[in-house]
Amino acid sequence: MPSSASAAHSGPLPLLDNEVLRTFVAIAERGSFTRAARxxxxxxSALSMQIKQLEETLGxxxxxxxxxxxxxxxxxEVLLGYARRLLKLNEEAVTRFLAPPVEGTVRFGTPDDQGSRILPEVLAQFARTHPAVQxxxxxxxxxxxxxxLEAGELDLILMTAGTPGxxxxxxxxxxxxxxxxxxxxGGVAAWRSPLPVALASQGWPWRGRALAxxxxxxxxxxxxxxxxxxxxxxxxxxxxIAVAPFPVSLVKLPLRQVPREVGLPDLGDYHVVLVRREGAGEASEALAGQVIRAFREQRP
Known part of the structure; x- marks a missing residue:
């Protein structure tokens, strides 16, 4: 049974143009027509006209x-999700048929917090676009x-900026x-004195930053x-039994940020870097590009 929207629209539904969607996503991510235009x-003005036509098309x-x-x-906000998926699907289709075949093996290292964040989607999409790469x-x-990585045992790694060495x-x-x-x-650990803290092992950047x-x-x-x-x-x-320094995106109920009135010090931002082994090859570069896009698409 047709939806009310499609029933109300006489004739075939309009198609969304990829270039217009790319413009729409750029404006949404940059928060400015001027920055997106660059x-x-x-x-x-050209971007403004595209968006006006898109708004008229969608009503x-x-x-x-x-x-x-x-x-x-x-x-x-609803359209942004659709636009990103449509652009990604278009890229997958074009890459699958037009890009030269890439073969080989990529040895990819990731910390567990980042692995759980992006890895399932990245590996699934990469398998579709590069079926000959393991x-x-x-x-x-x-x-x-x-x-x-330095020993040549890994080709590509994600790591926290500020790691010793x-x-x-x-x-x-x-x-x-x-x-x-x-x-x-609702816990009480943050109010105890001395403050009980849970930390990663020696050498992790979060540990040194929190203690300092x-x-x-x-x-x-x-x-x-x-x-x-x-x-x-x-x-x-x-x-x-403890509080811990944690990336804000991983703080989900039943966890919460420690209330400001507790008076714990600010920890600033942390950064994830992608490091390539020199000469790792084309397959490694292809996966690196996929990882970078996955993080970029997580941004609001």
Missing amino acids: QVSRTP HKLFVREARQVRLTPEG VDVVVGGSVEMQRQ QTADQGEVVHSEPLVWAGRD ALDHAGIAYHIAYTSEHWAGQEAAMLAD
Whole structure:
């Protein structure tokens, strides 16, 4: 049975143009017609005309124009999800048929927090666009993966910026977000003194940053829980035996950010970098591009 929208529309439904969708996504991500125009190499007035035609086609206003920026309407937010999926599907189809075949094996290292965030989607899409490439995944700590990369045992790794031994120019920043103090919602660990903290093992950047911040703020603490993986820190928080420094995107109920009135120090942002082994090959570069796009598409 046809939907009310399709029934009300006489004749075939209009098709959405990929170039217009690309323009729409660029404006949504940049929050500005001017910044988006620079990205797509067109004038702001040309972009404005495209969006006007798109709004007329769909019968809905997509952006609210403000003094210094534009923001999506509720209908625009819905379209953004569709637009990203349509552009991705178009890219997959074109790559599958027109790109030269890429073969080989890529050895990819990722920490467990980033692996759980993007890995399933990345591997599924990469398998569709590069069926002749085998991807071997290693999940581990940044320090060990860096050693394996330098030894030629891995081709591509994700790691946290600031890992001991990492040079300043090593890797490309692909993701940034606030690092916050987190604990169990309604828990009491954050109010205890000395403060019980759950930390990663020695050498993880979060550990040094958290301890330095507590020392600088003069807050008494003790390390109540140590784990190689973020899941261990999460378990300690869920049991309400400790609080922990955690990426804000991973703080989900029954966890919550520690209330500001507790007075814990700010931890700033943390950055994820993608590091390539020199000469790793075409297959590795193809997967690197897929990883970068996956992080970019997570941005609001």
